[in-house]
Amino acid sequence: MPAPRGDLSRAVITLLSGREAALPAEAAWERADPYGDDLHLALYVLYELHYRSFAGVADTLEWDPALLGVRAAAERVFLRALREDAGAGSTDVATALDGLLAEPVPREGTGVSHHLERDGELWQLREYAAVRSLYHLKEADPHLWVVPRLRGRAKAAMVAVEYDEFGAGRADRVHARLFAELMADLGLSPAYGRYLDAAPAPALAVVNMMSMLGLHRRWRGALVGHFAAVEITSSPGSRRLAAAMRRTGAGPAAQRFYDEHVEADAVHEQVVRREVIGGLLADEPHLAGDVVFGIEVTEHLEQRLADRLLPRWRAGRSALRGPDG
Numbered sequence: 001m002p003a004p005r006g007d008l009s010r011a012v013i014t015l016l017s018g019r020e021a022a023l024p025a026e027a028a029w030e031r032a033d034p035y036g037d038d039l040h041l042a043l044y045v046l047y048e049l050h051y052r053s054f055a056g057v058a059d060t061l062e063w064d065p066a067l068l069g070v071r072a073a074a075e076r077v078f079l080r081a082l083r084e085d086a087g088a089g090s091t092d093v094a095t096a097l098d099g100l101l102a103e104p105v106p107r108e109g110t111g112v113s114h115h116l117e118r119d120g121e122l123w124q125l126r127e128y129a130a131v132r133s134l135y136h137l138k139e140a141d142p143h144l145w146v147v148p149r150l151r152g153r154a155k156a157a158m159v160a161v162e163y164d165e166f167g168a169g170r171a172d173r174v175h176a177r178l179f180a181e182l183m184a185d186l187g188l189s190p191a192y193g194r195y196l197d198a199a200p201a202p203a204l205a206v207v208n209m210m211s212m213l214g215l216h217r218r219w220r221g222a223l224v225g226h227f228a229a230v231e232i233t234s235s236p237g238s239r240r241l242a243a244a245m246r247r248t249g250a251g252p253a254a255q256r257f258y259d260e261h262v263e264a265d266a267v268h269e270q271v272v273r274r275e276v277i278g279g280l281l282a283d284e285p286h287l288a289g290d291v292v293f294g295i296e297v298t299e300h301l302e303q304r305l306a307d308r309l310l311p312r313w314r315a316g317r318s319a320l321r322g323p324d325g
Helices: 007-016 026-030 037-048 059-063 065-085 093-101 112-118 122-136 152-165 175-185 201-215 217-248 252-283 285-314
Strands: none
Touching (some): 007 037, 026 065, 059 065, 065 201, 065 285, 093 217, 093 285, 112 217, 112 285, 122 175, 122 201, 122 217, 122 285, 152 217, 175 252, 201 217, 217 252, 217 285
């Protein structure tokens, strides 16, 4: 179990650890910072019960009504902030998707992958891998929850993309395994969840957003929008990160992970745009606004993560939390 980051996460972690604890009332969640460490660690731990969970935590707690209640309270706070800060209310899916395709002039790109390609040092690539491991060691798992909620073209295309993410039937090609090999090449531990304590709140928020959208049928359109944003931006970003790995001598497995995504996600982009989104909106056109919302919140939270990482790296400082920093 991770170390608590405040009263909310402490209560959740204490209860999951088998000790008595009073779960915070809804008013306590309402007072929390919607992007803060305490709320997002609590939410991350609660969502993790639906993935691999933690050593010593009873499996029966996955659907414990009291824990589901506090999770819902945390989700309400997080969703309200996302609606206020990222959800502009547009239903123009084509324009939102086109915006993802606009690549900046190479020297003007200000994103994390631009920095790492041009100026990143090996220690920064290691920190980036540690932060991203919270998702990449369970890559595509949050997205799989949407499959039972789709039908027809959208379902068939989503499964086709996910089949690639899970190695197309080959265990050695599963993307989560490729990322574990990348971490080993960088001298990091590939153990699942190893860097949870080191990850700052914006990194937790990105993964929590995926889990939240995936676990709620209500947000199936937003999950598809988020997935489109990931797939459309992945290929050019992966190309930059592969170049950064080569420039810094990170190792062949580190390069392989991003090389794999350059090719695969260029194909996935077209499938997701034409078949997953196209099929979903042909069946349920009223979800157009949710698709756009999923795109917008993904961009918003990725920018918050970049705002955490880049200023510290440019100042020569670690962007991680605690002793790992």
